[in-house]
Amino acid sequence: MLAAGSSPSPAAPPPGRAREGMSAYRGAWLAALATAAVVLVITAVAASLVRARLLDAAQERFVTLSAHVTADLRRELVICTEAMRGASGFIASQQSPAGAPPSADAWDRYIARLALEDAQPCLRTLGFAQASGDAFAAPPETPIARLSLLWPLHASAGADGIGTDPETRNALLRAANTAQIALAMRPAHDEESSSDVPRPRVDAFFPVYRDAPPPSQPAERRASLAGFIVARLDTEYLFASVAARTPRTGLEVVAGSPSRVLYPPAETPANLPLPTAFFRRTDVLRFGGETFALTYATRDPSLTAAAEFGTNAFAGSGCAAALAAGAGVLLFGRRRVAPFSDAGARARRSSSTPNEARLMAIVRSSPEAIITIDEAQRIVLFNPMAEQLFRCAATEAIGGPIERFIPERFREAHKAHIEQFGATAAGDRRMGPHRVLTGLRADGEEFPIEASITQFADGEGRKFYTVMLHDATARIEAENELKRSREALRKLSANLQTVREDEKTRIARELHDDLGQQLTALKMDLSSAQQTLEGTPGVAPSALAQLQSMRRLIDSTVASARRIAADLRPVMLDDLGLRPAIEWLINDFTTRYGIEVERRIEPAAFDFSREGATALFRIVQEALTNVALHAEAKHVSVALAVESGRCLLRVADDGRGATTEEVEGRAGNSFGLLGIRERVHLLGGTVSIETAADRGFILTVMLPLAAIQQEEALP
CATH class of the missing domain: 3.30.450.20 (PAS domain)
Structure with missing residues (x-):
């Protein structure tokens, strides 16, 4: 047997001794089975934990993939918006003093320059509808605007009217009041659909005003309304082209009220998301006053292959370990059977020798x-x-x-x-x-x-x-390699943030200085030309009016360039320092969203390094963005103080709070918090979050002064 030193068995053991031997024999088997059962239970629990962790990782990859598809759809819709915005600017610049639109030839030349047939696949038509009088005061059956220009076909002036159905009328009113693009969804007529089942028709409208920039109040905007840029969106082609980039993921798009299925086409049911998909997720995309529900589903086995393999491998190793442990306990427990009668011992040995041989074979073959x-x-x-x-x-x-x-x-x-x-x-x-x-x-x-x-x-x-x-050599080396790769990724992330900040700074400076100066010079030249023409006899009043419209357009462009430059990186962050930049950010936040912000920013004369000031500004910016998007708060407080060799930043709101998944980064929309943690980690600081349902959200950041203070200001 395995344990040495057993005493020889007596020649004729008494019956009581034999019964004790049989009891010891059964006890050895029970101990072996109990040991194997314990190891198997531990293996099952560990295997389930490993599988759950691997499935969580697969879910995160699927969420990232669907987020990329949603971003691609948003980018395509923004491209269509920019095309309509450009057409609006063209119509505004070409209108006559009487409000007449440009000619069909001028429209043809403009469309030819855009090359819409190649560059904008989601725009099926693009045209201009001229509003007449107080269009929205007319009866519902009266068209709001008359279609006078249309690509790829030309309609005669006033041939077609838009705005007689409720969906289109509501979209036109929304566009006129907000000066933004608006969508109208309604069932298509049979002749408008190539399939047996008519698909919903999606029309987009962008307002054109006689004044630039447009008035700020809705009533004044309606009074200044000249018409609408009208486009029909090929949503079926748009969603199909984006969904084709992820062939193993099903996509279903529902929008409108009542809800209408925009994708997949009804005649191809094989493209519908599978009801038994491994992973499923729904994103929300808001565009043109409508909400698109994007449902992603997949049964891609490559996402779960790692979980299946890891679970099976872990279970197999656990079974082998259970057998080996049980065999060891059984073999050494059998030593209790030795001090019995020769006949009984021989009988027991003759019956147990095959079992021992099998157990020894298991022990010898154990991994x-x-x-x-x-x-x-x-x-x-x-x-x-x-x-x-x-x-x-x-x-x-x-x-x-x-x-x-x-x-x-x-x-x-x-x-x-x-x-x-x-x-x-x-x-x-x-x-x-x-x-x-x-x-x-x-x-x-x-x-x-x-x-x-x-x-x-x-x-x-x-x-x-x-x-x-x-x-454990391989596992320790893998853990060390994982630590090294994590540090390398963090260094890469820090470098990417630095490069992005430098690029934002460069673009913001060029927009503010170069483009702003050129637009200012252009406005001065235009004013000089206007003054010269005003004193010249025989100049048409329409030319002077067009020059005045061009001046207003330049003013609007200068304001847009300054706003874009400030959003990229406020110039005052580099010129005046952190405190004025945060004050500007808070004032802009209050102006945009109407949320009261209580501020307490103490280190007025503190010298921050460029990296430290950028990190603190971006953290405050991200925190306020999260408040605007998710918190539904009415009051926000921002505090920045320096105490005990540390810099303390605290942003708190009284909104709806956050869930555990959102805080820990598992909800798919918490990349902002992840970016804040990475910035703070690179500076050697800490991040703490206090939140609960309907109890607000408190973000506290602690940074060592040595990491964010100017070198010449260090003691």
Whole structure:
């Protein structure tokens, strides 16, 4: 047997002794089964945790993929908006003083320059509808505007009227009041659809005003209304072209009230998202006053392949470990059967020898190294995997001390650990506080190992310890490589943020200085030309009116350039410092969203480094953006102070708070918080979040002054 030192069995054991032997025999089997069951339960729990973690990682990849598709759709719709905005500017610049639109030839030349047939696949038609009088005061059955220009066909002036159906009329009123693009969705007529089932028709409208920039009040905008840029969007082609980039992911788009399915086409049911998909997610895209619900679903097996493989591999290793542990306990428990009668012993040996042979075969074929020692910590079992792990033959190891395979500096601690474990009633446990120990090969090489230990006693009360060992070198190296790659990614992220800030600064400066100066010079030249023409006899009043319209358009362009430059990077952040930049940001936030902001910004004379000022400004900007998008708050407080060698930034609101998934970054829309954490980590600071449902959101950032202070200002 495995444990040495058994006493010889008596010639004729008494019946009571035989019954004790049978009881010990059954006890050995029960102990082996219990050990194997415990290992299997632990393996099942660990395998389920591993599978859940791998499925979470697959879900995150799917969320990222669907977010990219949503971003592509938003970008395509913005391109269509810019095309309509440009057409609006063209119509406004070409109108006569009487309000007549440009000629069909001028419209043809403008469309030819745009090359819409190649550049804008989602625009099926593009035209201009002229409003007459107070169009919105007319009866509902009266058209709001008359279509006078249309690409690719020309309609005669006033041939077609728009705005007689409720959907279109509401969209036109919304566009006129907001000076923004508006969508109208309604069922298409049979002749407008190429399929047997008519698809919803999506029309887009962009207002054209006689005044530039348009008035600020809705009533004044309606009074200044000249007409609408009218476009029909080919949404079926748009969604199909974007969905084709992810062929293994199904896409369903629903919009309008009542809800209408825009994609996939009704005649191709095979493209519908599968009801038993592995992953499903719904994004919301708001455009033109309408809300698009984008549902993504996939059954791509490549997303779950890692989870299936990892779970199966973990379960297989656990089953092997359970068999090995049970075999070790059974083999040494059988020693209790030895001191019985010769006949009974022979009968029991004859019946148990095949079982022992099978158990020894399991131990020898186990993928884990198995070593058994006695109370004197001498080796009595050394399986082939242990030979391979420690590069030592079993004949050399058995009978020797276990200390041979432990580095000298750990031997005393290991001896005390075994003695303490033997004094307890515990059946098994992990060895080492961090579950990773250091082993010593026969050739003197040290290596990391993971170990678990089990103790049992034979029939004579002697204790034995079975240790299962696993070489952890590969796992430790993988963890170190993961740490190195994580640090490399963080350095890359920091570099990308720096490059992006530099690029934003460069673009903002060029917009503010170069483009702004050129537009100012252009306005001065235009004013000079206008003054010259006003004093020249025979100049048509329409030419002077067109020059005045051009001046207003230049003013609007200058204002847009300044706003874009400020959004990219406020010039005052580099010129005046952090505090004025944050004050401007808070004032702009209050103006845009009407939310009251209480501020307490103390370090007025503090010298921040460029990187520190940029990080704090971007953190405040991201926090206020989250408040505007998600918080539904009525009051916000921003505090910035320097105390005890640290810089404290606190942004709090009284909004709806956030869920645990949103805070921990698992909801798919919390990239802002992730960016804040990365910025703070690069500066050696900490981020804390306090939130609960309907109890507001508090973001607190602590940064060391040494990381954000100017070098010349350091003590």
